[in-house]
Amino acid sequence: MKLIIAEKPSVAKNIADALKIRGKKDGYFEGNGYIITWAFGHLLQLFDAKDYDSKMTRWHMDNFPFIPPSFKYKVKGSPRNREKPDPGAKKQLNTIYFLMKRQDVECIISACDFDREGQLIGDSIIYKMKPTKKVYRLLINEWTADEVLNGLQNMKSNDEMIPLRDAGVSRQWADWVIGINLTSVATLKYQKGSGKALNIGRVLLPTLKIIYDRDEEIKNFVPEDYFKLTATFKTKDNQLYEGTYSEDEKEKFKDKKKLEEMKEAIKNSNGTVSDKQVERKKEFPPFLFNLSNLQGHITNKYNGWTSDKVLKVAQSLYEKKYITYPRTASIALEESLVGKTAKVLTTHSEGLPYKDEIKFVKSKRVFNNNKVESHSAITPTYMIPKRLTKEEEIVYQAIKNRFVMQFMPVAQYEETKITTKIDDNTIPGHFQTKGKVQLVEGWKKVEKIQSKDTLLPLVExxxxxxxxxxxxxxHVTKPPKQHTEKTLLRVMETCGKSYKQEDSEEMLGSILKGFSIGTAATRAETIKKLKDVGYITNQSKSLLCTELGKKLVETFPVEELLDLEFTGRLxxxxxxIEKRKVKKEAFLSMVxxxxxKSVEKIKQDKEIILHQVSSTKPSREVLGKCPMCGHSIIEGKKGFGCSNWKNGCKFVVWKNDKYLAAMKKRVTKTMxxxxxKNGTVKVKGLTSKKGNKFDANLQYIKNPDNEYFSWKMEFADKRK
Known part of the structure; x- marks a missing residue:
């Protein structure tokens, strides 16, 4: 028997389906010569500081810096009580270790995601048991049956993955040491009152600094007036066209008086078309998506989306076998995927109104090993989804469309440039006019992208x-725009570098590989955490620093952690380390x-309070009167209950009520x-057992035999 350990239950199910295994046991599948079990992501976590030394239970300045002599792992903590191991994780670990010890298991196969985090998840579980059996690595980019079977025929020895594991371990240990020490010391130094810690992180602070810098740019921006001179010309056929005055290739002028004088001189004068250039230009489709570009595209196009949400939806599509691995930084495909890609394209071309225009071509824009870092760009698989949620449909269609675009005709347009010179030698410059006409729609048909044509009269x-x-x-110069998640992801991806002449997705996808703020897999989490800890906030799609975030950037003495270059080098x-160019030990020693040194710098910094935590408890919102005793109904952790519960009132509306949960609804504060207020509430979008949506009016009625309440339903308009 061969034991396969997947990263998640859904992936284990995909592998079992590929191997046609139907025998499901408690925590694993078994059949056809394989046992397939799973983790739930990280089943193990690093020790907390207090697990190494009891004195670390309380934060004292004298306890820091704290760097353990060796790093140890324990079962991950329960979400309800971090002090206790998660019972589900503990049970699954015991299942995995039981299976590893089985006499009939000849080898172990790690099937976790093919990245440093996936390598760390699998290896931390497997090697904690010090296995004597051979360990292999399943390395695939999608979970379709064909890819699973092919991957099992081409496995690598897990020993070959040691550099990837070292990179994962180095990242984890470095972030633990920096986070634990600097968060603790900064909180003790700069925060008054107990509450949330001042989070300090290797990726968190430079990302905050990017937003802070843009806010300061806007704040310090001084608008400047400038002026333009525009003329409308009439041809011999009485057709009109407009031109903008240009002198020494400059169209914006500060001297309004000079332009006014020129305006008077030009009035009613004649001119000559001194030059006309007509050029046919090509418009190539945007490159295939990597994760950052996908997140930027979706968050920019749709309101209410965050990078974190895009990643979660893409991960769901990946686990359902509909797309390839989403946590990629690449914008091209490996050249070995040519044959497979052609088949996928054939599958997705069926039924499209422009099917006859789709032609498979092996081009360097799509297939280029030099632009692939670990994983190829995101594409659909040959599996056609039968049912998707609205969110999944948005992300899937974007990926599918971007894929199909690569094999549509190149869009083409004709650009006309007319230069008009006034017949007066005292006027030094000339007037420029540009026209554009789309000739070939090409790939723009896929998303019905409308091109704006500028038609010009026929002049020679x-x-x-x-x-x-x-x-x-x-006119007035405008300040730079606030960062959005799209622009922030771009800066993180390129470590703040600006490439004016090569500012294309192609260049940005290939320069400084690895030299970035975070990775494709972690950037969304970083942006979410900045919001959660109160360092940044949203205004529509714009991201802005909060007062706390601003104070932290302006005060925090460890300047390296605010420096994009420093974090990029890390x-x-x-x-x-992944490429065997640097040893793990050298990196960790430096960290x-x-x-x-950073701990000492914070300790010696001037005394200042950045954040004062109020000790008063916030007053709870009263939602209404209790129907049993008349006291206030307030929100609790698990439900909405009577404030008079200590005196025996049992009225409560549970948030995760089983009756409503069966219809895929959760109780809300508004409900x-x-x-x-009304004794009844209309609930929309309930789901029947057959999957149909319907609306209903609900009452919450006391049971005649006891003090508890139950829901009573009256049907509203039914929707199919």
Missing amino acids: QHDSVTTDSVEVSS EKTLAD FDFTT VKNLL
Whole structure:
């Protein structure tokens, strides 16, 4: 028997389906020569500081820096009580270790995600048992049956993955040491009152600094007036076209008086078309998605989406076998995928109105090993989804469309440039006019992208024209825009580098590989955490620093952690560990030394309070009167209950009520308010056992035989 350990139950099910195994036991599948079990992501976590030394139970300045002599792992903590091991994780670990010891198991196969985090998850579980059996690694980019079977025929020895594991371990240990020490010391130094800690992290702070810098740019921006001179010309056929005055390739001028004088001189004068250039240009489709570009595309196009949400939806599609591995930084496919990609394209071309225009071509824009880092770009698999949620449909269609675009005709347009010179030698410059006409729609058909045409009258070089009107317009320079998740992801991906002449997805996808703020897999989590800890906030799609975030950037003395270059070099070193260019020990030694010096720098910093935590408990919102005793109904952790519960009132509306949960609904605060006010509440979008959606009016009625309440339903308009 061969034992396969997957990262999640859904992946284990995909593998079992590929191997046609139907025999499910408690915590694993078995059949056809395989046993397939699973983790739930990280089943093990690093010891907390207090697990190494009891004095670390309480935070005291004298206890830091704290760097354990060796790092140890324990069963991950329960979400309800971090002090106790999660019972589900403990049970599954015991199942895995029981299976590893079985006499009939000849080898162990790690089937966790093919990245440093997946390697760490699998290896931390497997090697804690010090196995004597051979360990192999299943390395695949999607969980379709064909790919699973092919991957099992081409496994690697897990010993070959030691550099990837070292990179994962180095990242985990470094973030633990920096996070534990600097978060603790910064909180003790700069925060007054107990409450949430001042989170300090290797990736968190430089990302905060990116947003802070943009906020400061906008705040310190001084608008400047500038002016433009525009003329409308009339051809011999009485057709009009507009031109903008240009002098020494400059169209914006600060001297309004000079332009006004020119305006008077030009009025009613004649001109000549001194030059006409007509050029046919190609528009290639945007490159295949990597994770950052997918997140930027979706968050920019749809309101209410975050990078974290895009990743979660993409991960769901991946586990359902509909797309390839989403946590990728690449915008191209490996050249070995040519044959497979052609088949996937054939599958997805069926039924499309532009099917006849889709042609498979092996191009360097799509297939290029030099642009692939660990994983190829995100594409659909050959599996056609039968049912998707609205969110899954949005992400899936974006990925599918971007894939199909690569094999549609290149869009083409004709650009016309007309140069008009006034027939007066005292006017030094000339007027520029541009026109554009789309000739070939090509890949733009896929998402119905409308091109804006600018039509010009038919004029030729040396034609004479007359000036119909002249206008001097006033303008004001605009400040830079606030960062959005799309622009922030781009800065994180390129470590803040600006490439003006090569600012294309192609260049940005290939420069400085590994030299970034975080990775494709972690950037969304970083942005979410910045919001959760109160360092940044949203205004529509814009991201802004809060007062706390601003104070932290302006005060925190460890400047390296706010420096994009420093953090980029750390990330680059982790990438170099994967490539065997740097040893894990050298990286960790540097991080430990940096942490020790940083702790001392914070200790010696001036005394200042950045954050004062109020000790008063927030007053709870009263949702209505209790129907049993008349006291206030307030929100608790698990339900909405009577504030008079200590005196025996048992009225409560449970948040995760089983009756409503069966119809895929959860009790909300608004529902409870309406229920208490009106005695009934209309609930929309309930789901029947057959999967049909319907609306209903609900009452919460006391049972005649006891003090408890039950829901009573009256049907509203039914929807199919």
